[in-house]
Amino acid sequence: MTTKQFKLVEDYVRSIIENPSKAWDVPIGNKVIKDDYYATASYSQLSKQLGVSTQVLQGLTAAADLYNPLMKKLNDLLKKEGVLVKHQIASALEVRRNAINWWKSLTLEDKKNLTTFGNSISFTRYIKNWRGGENYEILNEVKDQLNQEMVELGLLKNDYVKVKDRDALRDKSFLPNQQESKKRWEELGQLPLESVVDLVVPTEDTEPFVQLKQLAAALQQTVSSKSAKDNFRDGFNHFCNFLKKNRINENELLQNILDEFSLKRFKEDYVLPALDSSEMSPSSAPTIISVIRGCLRRAKSIKGLGFHGFYDVEMTTRGRTGNYYKPYSPKEREAISAAIMSDINATKQMLTPYRKTGLGQNPIDNNGYIKLGMSTLDNARYLFENELNCQPVFYHTAKSAPEKAFLxxxxxxxxxxxxxxxxWGILPIVDINVLAPFLLRLAQITGMNADPLCDLTLDDFLLEHPATGKPCLRYWKERSTGEKELHLDLFQAKLQWLTRKQSKEVQDIFETVKLLTASLRDDAPEELKNVLFIYKSSGQNSYGVVKTICSAKLSHVYSNFVSKHQLQDDNGETMSFSISRFRPTFVSELVEAGVSIREIQLLLGHSNIETTMNYLDRLDFNRIARQKLKETLENIHKKVITPTQKGANKHSKERELIIFSTPLGGCSNLFSPPDFIKNSSLYVAGQPCSQYNKCLTCDNVMLIAEHLPMLFAMKRDYMILMQRNRIMETPYGIVIEENLAVLDEILNPKKSDFSEEELDKGERLSQFEQTAYVDWMAA
Known part of the structure; x- marks a missing residue:
């Protein structure tokens, strides 16, 4: 480095120190080692400008002691003049710098001729890369500042209201509340959060889940863009909704809200159903999961909270809006099934004991070398059968002369x-490609997603659940302390109910995988010993390490499977293959088989039948719908041309028949009771029978907790009837309203004599009540 070059840099820095306004002419670049400042003077741009190498400016040469102080002075001045700002990235600051310099260069006449839109300067027209950074709060501040100057010049309106905000302004409290909410997030984010004693104490005056909000607000302070800040608010709101659905008290302490399964439950019980019902967009889900994951990681660092870790999950929605909801066609299903079963059968054949063939002869001489001309595979087989005891040997494990000769x-x-x-019929290593077909087959016949399948443990298949007698899969478990496994009943695990036909194949998969992985479990880490799908890595850097299949890393399994079996779609192109498509395919097969919506709801694990119906609406069922419509029209046509038989039901002339059922029996016509009811003083002509379903309001009725599932099922069916038919516009609507009012007195936690625990259990058990208490049937 010459003295002349050093003087160039020295003079440049001195000129800026003497005239600080020139600081805005210094280009900004990324900082390699970040502290509070994420940006620095751009060494690459200054290098071009001054003709000095980047390495010299960065202090990476022998002249570092000369140049480091110079560049520090320069960066200190940039900080002082506001060119560099704490926690702001270089790209946003560079766009801001260009915008400010551009504005300074404009004359009044230039400003009068600027293009505006929506009462704002069209910055994208004048500032390079403005659109890419317009979500950063620091750029919005510049935007507001320059637009305000335009207002003061009379070039923009002072009282302009954006179209999207006009409806909100009709509510005069909207903007004040919005500003108050933003201020509250900032206040909570600036509070210390090192120990549990730093958490805000929940009271009747604090907002719901205030400690959780404080946690999210602390993380919000670490981001600068408006969109990133909004992500934390959205994630917090979604998690609060999840907690409310699980009846968590709004003033609950943070240590009682979070546990090791929080993220897993949030995804399984809230995010996935929200995606299925279109309440959440596929593009939002990964961001929301990421926000909650970040909150849980931050919670681990709070001293005294007692939160030491959590089970992580991945949220991939790539293709969810496209092929994710598209079932495999019948032709594609057939090809996939054939491929999966061929792999499974081939693996099963290799589980049978090896039989010696007696081929070959000993190719090794007395000195341990291979004899000339004896390097044949038959002779290798001789060594395998006679010297290696029929046990596979590998290049990194060979020690003896016969092993080395064989290899x-x-x-x-x-x-x-x-x-x-x-x-030779020998399974050399149980790697991920050996187990993948069993995982795929399980997804194919159950419709389960990848996450719960990968989490299955050895005892998660039950041929007969003790509570219901039905076969099921328990697909993730809770532990009280992370050490001791709890005994599971109906509500302590997620359950995937299986038909008898399914259960036989699932049982076979479990038994085969257990047999395949039995030899791996001694070498497996303690936390993996009970996981169903474990394998030995065949990777170069981790050969022989026992791992578990991770749903987020299955993409290469999919591509290998498609490539191996040359799978193609109906258009002759390479098939878009993933486990996610098995779920809609599974539902498609159920619909084709004429399975009821209630049974599909149960098999999919949806707690709300509306979620199931919305899910069906989004699937590609045009082909099935056309077939079903054709069959229905044919049935209607047959009924029209078929003469009415003698002894037909007396109600067959009615367009519709409604059966109202109770635990005591059923009534097919509430408006035409028997004569002894008509003759009573309580009967009013033209109104439904007043004696119907009065037992529940009687003082003598004896209701116990065992009746709750049945009553919740009755309420559910009333609600479905209201949503899916126009019955409320008929006289029967009065009857339904009366019955719902009676049920509300029994099932509403605020009114009921039953405890919340009993009501909660009854509502969950009602899923397994198969009887419909109200039938709406076409005659």
Missing amino acids: SIVHGSDTGLHDLYKT
Whole structure:
């Protein structure tokens, strides 16, 4: 580095120190080592400008002691003049710098001729990269500042209201409340949060879940863009809704809200159903999961909270708006099933004991070397059967002379070691590609998603659940302390109910996978010993390490599977293959088989039948719908041309028949009771029978907790009837309203004599009540 070059840099820095306004001419670049400042003077741009190498300016040469102080002075001045701002990234600051310099260069006449839109300068027209950074709060501040100057010049309106805000302004409290909310987030974010004693104490005056909000607000302070800040507010609101649905008290302490399964439950019980019912967009879900994951990680660092870790999950919605909801076609299903079963059958065959063939002869001489001309695969087989005890050996494990000779012969052949073992009917290693077909088959026959499948443990299949007698899969478990596994009843695990036909194949998969992985469990880490799908890595850097299949890393399994079996879609193109498409395919097969919506709801694990119906609406069921419509029209046509038989039901002339049922029986016509009711003083002509369903309001009725599932099922069916039919516009609507009012007195936690725990259990058990208490039937 010459003295002349050093003087160039020194003079440049001095000129800016003497005239600080020139600080805005210094280009900004990324900072490698970030502290409170994420940006610095751009060494690459200054290098071009001054003709000095970037390495010299960065202090990476022998002249570092000369240049480092100069660049520090320069950056200190940029900070002082506001060119560099704490916690702001270089790209946003560079756009801001260009905008300010551009504005300074304009004359009054220039400003009068600026293009505006929506009472704002069209910055994208004049400032490079403005659109890419317009979500950053610091750019919005510049935007507001320059637009305000335009207002003061009379070039923009002072009382302009954006179209999207006009409806909100009709509510005069909207803007004050919005500003108050933003201020509150800032206040909470600036509070210390090192220890549990720093958490705001919940009271009747604090907002719901205030400690959780404080946690999210603390993280919000670490981001600068408006969109990133909004993400934390959205994530917090969604998590609050999740907690409310699970009846968590709004003033509950943070340590009682969070546990190791919080993120897993949030995804399974809230995010996925919200996606299925279109209440959440696929593009938002990964961001929301990421926000809550960040909150949980931050919670681990709070001293005294007692929150030490959580089970992480991935949220991938790539393709969710496209092929994710598209079932495989019948032709594609057939090809996939054939491929999966061929792999499974091939693996099962290799589980049978190896039979010696007696081929070959000993190719090793007395000195341990291979005899000339004896390097044949038959002789390698002789070594395998007579010297290696029929046990596979690998290149990194070979020690003895026979082992090394065996591998030398194989290496010199055209056949790979693993492929050779397979042709001999031997399974060389239980890697991820061996287990993948079993995982895919399980997804195919149950419709379960990848996450719960990967989390299955050895005892998660029950041929008969003790509470229902039905076969099921328990697909993730709760532990009280992270150490001791709890005994599971109906409500302590997520359950995937299975038909008897499903259960036989699921049982076979479990037994086969247990057999395949039995030898791996001794070498597996303690936390993986009970996981169903574990395998030995065949990767170069982790060969032999026991791992578990991770749903987020299945993409290469999909591509290998498609490539191996040359799977194509109906258009002859490479198939878009993933486990996520098995769920809609599973539902498609149920619909084709004429399975009821209630049964589909149960098999999918949806707590609300509306979620199931919305899910069906989004699936690609045009082909099925057309077929069902054709069959229905044919049935209607047959009924029209078929003469009415003698002894037909006396109600067949009615357009519709409604059966109202109670635990005591059913009534097919509330408006035409028997004569002994008509003759009573309580009967009013033209109104429904006043004696119907009065037992529940009687003082003598004896209701116990065992009746609650049935009553919740009755309420559910009334609600479905109201949503899916126009019955409320008929006289029967009065009857339904009366019955719902009676049920509300029994089932509403604020009115009921039953405890919240009993009501909660009854409502969950009502899922398994198959009877419909109200039937709306076409005659």
